[in-house]
Every structure is written in structure tokens, then in C-alpha cells.
Amino acid sequence: MLEQLPVLLLPWFAEHRRDLPWRRDREPYHVWLSEIMLQQTRVEAVRGYYLRFLERLPDIAALASAPEDVLLKLWEGLGYYSRVRNLQKAAQCVMEQHGGEFPRELSAIRALPGIGDYTAGAIASICFEAPTAAVDGNVLRVILRLTVCADSPADVRVRRRIGESLSAIYPAGHCGDFTQALMELGATVCLPNGAPQCEVCPLRSLCEAHAQGTELQFPTKPPKKPRRIEQRTVFVLQCGDRLAVCKRPSRGLLAGLWQLPDVPGKLETAEALRQAEQWGVHPTGIVKTAERTHIFTHVQWDLRGVWLTCAAEAPQFTWADENALQHEIGLPTAYRQFLDLHAE
Template structure:
């Protein structure tokens, strides 16, 4: 019996040693990527407006904008936002309609709403400055571990990891990891590994170098450019020819299809808008009037009449589609020319803030004042170009 116990103990020790060896190899491997990656970044980093002057506020704005949006698409939005709201205090004090208009086209409007909440907290608690403290940054509304790590490392040089989808892809391939990168436990594991090897003298550059490598070399949706990768000799997935199998992630759930009929109600140089409800999808934004289902022209004219408008003519518009994260809109469209609506007795601005109530605006107002989601772009562009 004692002999069996000794065998069991020896077996457990061997298993523990193997685990320690694997961990040691992993740590050693990641430590080995630091210098070649930084050397590559020094000569290959893209010139981006937020990198030219990486102040905390600029880093923060850019990182929120870059979530699920391409770098080239973000550049003009970033410049416009920083020109209009150059400081945290400016963001905190701006009317909501202003920040939503500045964000128009980027989608996910709750992100900029959370930015304003965070800005107000920074004004109240930190005199309008971003604190050089990872935990304090993480505690701000709308900021998760990635954004907090990016601000802490890039703006303040603090050794905290910034692990986004690009970094998860790079690390999965380097370590030939088949773990599901959508699991928070897997992300935390990689964050811990990166934190252990971040060079304290170049924390920001290291964070950006990993993100950059994933963005332009170790790319998604196709074969990575291993011939251009400074880490190819250290990459286990490349060594074994399984680069395109990684990373692993849970397949997304199928989107719910919703049919809509979108109306461009025009009178001279004006079109009808209405405000969406304060909660739910695209909360509090302005939209072209739309109805559930795909309606025919007679049903549309019935709606127009019920709204107290007199139709002059109706024309069907091309179908359009817009994809949200969990919903897909399939839209039919009509342009309906109506007689000039009667002037409202109350102040027009009051009706603009009433969800579901139609009001008419001129083309210039639509372009400059009202934040209309990109979901309606096909139909707002029709109005802008035809009227």
C-alpha cells in the first residue's frame, strides 16, 4: 500500500513538473517577442493622428472610436471630435445632441454617452484630468480592461496590458492556443501573460506594437502575412502550419430579421423626422419615420393621412439592409411628397424632443444638427441629393 502511495506521489510530482515546464516555456516565449516586436514597430508603425500627440484624452477618444470601426474610417471622426471638443471639460459640458451629431456614422451611440458620463465624473473628481491610475481609469463609465490598459500604457507609460481582438489573435497563434478567445477567462489569462513581460520603459509602444501587428500583419479573415512577421520564428502556429485555424471563438448567434418600411416624407426642401424612444435600440436618436413590416403604397398613404398630412404623390425607393450586432433590418422605402404641413401652435423645438412625433426640417438642418443613425443612410442620402 505504501508503495502505491509513493507511486501516486511521484506521478503527481511529474505532472506538476510538466505543468511548470509548459508555463516556463510560455513565459520564455512571450519574453522573447518583446525586442523583435519593438524593433519592427519602430520602423513599421503607421502614422495616426492620435499617435502624434498621445495625451490621455486623445488616446481615450481614439480607442472608443476604434472599437469595431476601421482605422481609416475613424480618422475624420477623430479630427472633427477633437476640434469641436478639445478637452475633457468640453465633452462634459456639451449638449447631448452635439455629441451624438459628432458621433453620427460611428454607431453604438451609448459609447459616446458613456464617454460624457465619464467626462463629468472626471470634472467632478479629478478637475477634468484623466488620472494616471489604472484602477481609477477602469472605474470610469464605459471603460473596460482593454481601454483602461491602452490609456494607462500609451498615455502614462504604466505597465498594463491592452488586450483586444488583434492581440488575442496574435497570442493565440504564437502559443498555438485553441482556447475560445471570447471567454473572459481566456482574455484574463493572456492579460496576465502580457503583464509579466511588458517592458516598463516602453509600455505604450509595446501595447501598440501588439495591436499593430494584429492589424496589418497577423490579420483576420484570411491568411496572415507570415513572411512579413517579425515573430514568425517564434510562432508555434506558423511552425505547425495551422495559422488559419486560429484563433478559436464561439460562432455568433444568428441575427433576428426585422422588416421595416422607411418613409421619406418631403415638402419642398424639408423632410420629416421623429425622435426615437429614450430606451432600446438607437435610443434617443432622430430617424426617418418607419413602420413595421413591408407595406404597400396604399398602406403607406393611410399612415400619411393618419398623421394629418396630404399626399401629392408617392414613389417606391430601392430596398436597403442594415446589420446591427444582433438584429438585421430589411427595409423597403417610399418617398412621399406632401403638402406643406400646418404650423404647430407650440414651439417647434418642443415637438423635436417628443418621441414618435413628426416634425419637418430643412436639408441643411438634417446635415448639421440632427444625429440620424447610419441605418437610414440610403434614404437620407436620397433626400439630400434629390431635394
């Protein structure tokens, strides 16, 4: 069955491929950057980030030498900030170990920080026409439905087995297009949950799940673990035209990123004022309070935001004006969402 995929998918992809900025060339830096950005992030959300990132850091050398605050600001709002830190570590490896030239061999690509089997396969096939499959969630879904395979998509052995089966049928001279065709089919046609568009799928004549009417049973889904819920109070401390920010701990969630000051638990107004007084900012008034929620993969933050005007800039904080907050300091969305409280 799988050996028929290139014949069916390549003409379909040529006609239906989306015009995405990272598909306009096969420069390894561009493909690599897009694949890292697209991990757990929607295509439409990535477009603007991708173009802004390349405008500021146009090549691997620029990425390797960029200050961390510049990197984090460019990544602000994309989340999973370890991705951009690993991106820079890998760029530094390319500069130091490969003379600034992105490696062509799969093993060398795979050895770079932050690059796993999927990303290495994507880069090797798209940029260097290597017959190496890139098996992400979209590709897994396509193959598991085609073959009515009930194996868990979370099992790394299943991913590797499918990757080996696909790599064996890669068409010489069209490896990059075949990789992208598989991705495109899963992203636009063989959709998850209740939305597969079987009537326009170029593989519907092969698909065993479609023949059985069991598309929605594949891939099988392991039971979800409940998210841990944490409560926090976030402070917007305003002194004149500047707001207080600080760095998060170097380990743990959002490690080393800028944040608004916060404390565990949801503080009542009087408690929040006492906390601010303990910091030495001498609060003079409450501008606004609000409730927000921010969801990470395994943790949910239930947040209470408190905007206070202050009489003193306590030295344990960095005090940033609007220009710095907009152009220099990258705040994760969990905190940045409170900067508009006064406008509500």
C-alpha cells in the same frame, strides 16, 4: 516564449508603425477618444471622425458640457451610439471627481463609464507608461496563434489570463510602445481569416501555429448565432423644403436618436399612403421607393423606403431643412441612406 516579445516587437514597431493622428502625442483625452472610436470600427473610417470631433470638442471640459445633439451629430455614421454617450458621462466624471485631470491610476481609469479592461490598459500604458496590457481581438489572435491555444477568445477568463501574462513582461520605459506594437502586429500582419502575412512577421520564429502550418485554425471560432431579421418601412416625408424627423424611444436599439418616421413591416404603396394620412401629413405624391438593408451586430433590418410629398407638417414630427439635417441632426446610417432617394 512571451518574454522575447519586447525584444522582437519594439524595433519592428519603430520601423513599421503607421502614422495615425492619435499617435502624435500621448494626451490621455486623445488616446481615450481614439480607442473608443476604434471599437468595432476600421482605422480608415475613424481618421476623419477623430479630427472633426477634436476640432469641435478639443478637451475634456468641452466634451463634458456638449449638448447631446452635438455629440450625436459628431458620431453620426460611426454606430454603437452608447459609446459616445458613455464618453460624455466619463468626461463629466473626470470634471467632477478628478478636477478635470484625467486619472493616472488603472483602477480609477477602469471605473470611468464605458471603459473596460482593454481601454483602461491602453490608456494607462500609452499615456502613463504603466505595465498594463491591452488585450483586444488583434492581440488575442497574436497570442493564441503564438501559443497554439484553442481556448475561446470570447471567454473573459482567457483575456484576463493573457493580459496578466503580457503585463508581466512589459519593458520599463517602453510600455506604451509595447502596447501599440502588439496592436499593430495584429492589425497589419497577423490578420484574421485567410490573410496572415507570416513571411513579414517579426514573431514567425516563435510562432507555434506557423511552425505547424495551423495559423488559420487559431483563434477558434464559436458558431455564429443567426441574426434576427426585422422588416420596416421608412418614410421620407417632405413638406416644402423640410423633412419629418422624430426621436426614437429612450430604450432599445438606437435609443434616443433621431430617425425618419418608420413602422414595422414592409408596406405596399397604398398602405404607406394610408399610414401617412393617419399621421396627418396629407400625402400628395410619391417621389421614390427603394429597398435597403442595414445590419446591426445581432439584428438585420430589411427596409422599404417611401419618399412622399406632403401638404401639412404634422405636429408630432420635427420638420428639418437641409442645413439642419447636414449640420445639426444626427441620423443613424440606417435612416440617412434614404435621404438620397430622389437623386437616384
